[in-house]
Amino acid sequence: MAPSATETVTVAPVAGVAQLRLESSPGQYKELAAISYEKEIETQGKEGVEKAKYPDYLPTWNPEQKYPPLEPFEHYDHGKDANPSFPNLLPEGAQVNHLTPTTGTEVRGIQLSSLSNAGKDELARFVAERKVVVFRNQDFADLPIDKALEYGSYFGRHHIHPTSGSPEGFPEIHLVHRAAGDTSAQKFFETRTSSVAWHSDVSYEVQPPGTTFLYILDKPSTGGDTLFANAVEAYNRLSPLLKERLHGLYAVHSGIEQVEASVSKGSIKRREPVQNVHPVVRTHPVTGEKALFVNPQFTRQIVGLKTEESDAILKFLYEHIAWGADFQARVKWEEGTVVVWDNRVTQHSALVDWHTGDRRHLARITPQAERPFQTPYEA
Numbered sequence: 001m002a003p004s005a006t007e008t009v010t011v012a013p014v015a016g017v018a019q020l021r022l023e024s025s026p027g028q029y030k031e032l033a034a035i036s037y038e039k040e041i042e043t044q045g046k047e048g049v050e051k052a053k054y055p056d057y058l059p060t061w062n063p064e065q066k067y068p069p070l071e072p073f074e075h076y077d078h079g080k081d082a083n084p085s086f087p088n089l090l091p092e093g094a095q096v097n098h099l100t101p102t103t104g105t106e107v108r109g110i111q112l113s114s115l116s117n118a119g120k121d122e123l124a125r126f127v128a129e130r131k132v133v134v135f136r137n138q139d140f141a142d143l144p145i146d147k148a149l150e151y152g153s154y155f156g157r158h159h160i161h162p163t164s165g166s167p168e169g170f171p172e173i174h175l176v177h178r179a180a181g182d183t184s185a186q187k188f189f190e191t192r193t194s195s196v197a198w199h200s201d202v203s204y205e206v207q208p209p210g211t212t213f214l215y216i217l218d219k220p221s222t223g224g225d226t227l228f229a230n231a232v233e234a235y236n237r238l239s240p241l242l243k244e245r246l247h248g249l250y251a252v253h254s255g256i257e258q259v260e261a262s263v264s265k266g267s268i269k270r271r272e273p274v275q276n277v278h279p280v281v282r283t284h285p286v287t288g289e290k291a292l293f294v295n296p297q298f299t300r301q302i303v304g305l306k307t308e309e310s311d312a313i314l315k316f317l318y319e320h321i322a323w324g325a326d327f328q329a330r331v332k333w334e335e336g337t338v339v340v341w342d343n344r345v346t347q348h349s350a351l352v353d354w355h356t357g358d359r360r361h362l363a364r365i366t367p368q369a370e371r372p373f374q375t376p377y378e379a
Contacts, residue, residue, distance in 0.1 A: 041179070041180060042180065054218070056145065065171055070271070075368065077286050078124045079211075080285070082286075088122050089119045102327055103229075104134070104228060128286050128345065131345055133339070133340050134339050136336060137336045152367055163267045163270065175363055195350070196322070196349045198322055199348070200344075201364075203253045206274075208372065212341055213365040218361035220360055227328060227350075228330075229321050229346060230328070250277045250279055251277065252299070253300070254300045255298065280292070293372055
């Protein structure tokens with residue numbers, strides 16, 4: 001990671017919050033994704049190693065992809081239009097199994113790709129309520145990439161990641177890829193004891209993602225699960241006094257360190273990195289639920305507090321979410337799995353727990369949502 005540098009940051013205007021001058025800090029961001037791979041092995045295989053099942057989804061990094069800053073847009077959450085009994089999403093015969101009482105649901109017996117717009121409306125609401133939903137036996141990965149993106153665009157404007165690999169010609173797809181034979185993650189554990197890194201994707205954007213899709217392309221024989229935490233339930237567990245104190249607080253979220261980490265390893269930079277200010281507690285526009293919206297990878301400081309004060313509160317909130325196994329769910333990947341989560345009210349972490357050299361390859365579609373907002377506190 002590049003050395004820290006002092007940055008002059010212009011943040012999006014928030015009532016009562018002035019412009020900030022912050023020191024860019026490594027935080028807890030980790031960059032585990034490889035930025036290169038042996039293309040011949042991935043596309044053709046070799047003795048004892050099968051080629052990638054979806055070569056069209058192999059990552060590329062095009063240094064000519066340069067984009068201006070993201071412009072604000074009006075987001076409409078289709079979950080507002082959903083039938084709350086979900087007849088179009090969960091018809092008779094669908095198998096629905098809640099992973100835990102509050103967090104996560106597994107669904108079998110439907111095809112996401114065949115949903116009507118009414119079904120998609122219900123999908124947005126169901127995911128907002130259950131936070132993360134695991135759909136099995138899907139044909140999503142077999143759709144032409146442009147059709148998958150067309151599907152995702154129903155839920156918001158596609159986010160283009162500033163640094164990550166993407167399929168050639170489709171920068172809107174964010175790829176998670178560890179090539180066959182890649183055991184470099186073992187080096188990570190020379191300096192760290194765990195690969196867990198809770199975060200909400202690109203929370204540093206003015207309008208972070210909402211309904212988010214991640215689908216499996218290749219997976220290890222075992223391991224490589226994904227953890228999800230329910231940030232609504234995490235908020236609900238707090239005492240009324242602490243909830244009241246957190247309301248009205250805003251925190252800085254930074255993408256600078258993520259870009260620095262990637263560029264220092266030879267990756268690209270599609271856009272200049274940004275920092276933005278968001279409420280510590282945000283409100284979901286459909287359910288009205290309140291959720292904690294800080295994470296150790298991208299949140300840097302609570303505005304208006306001294307460093308030690310901010311660090312103490314953030315450390316408590318990070319540990320509260322990380323230790324909350326009773327409001328978390330663990331997703332095991334199967335072939336044909338599509339996981340849909342609401343990035344506004346969850347956090348997640350990949351697990352790098354396999355050292356066999358097996359390939360792990362997933363694709364993410366990341367529609368942006370509204371700018372985070374907060375409704376008044378009510379005890």
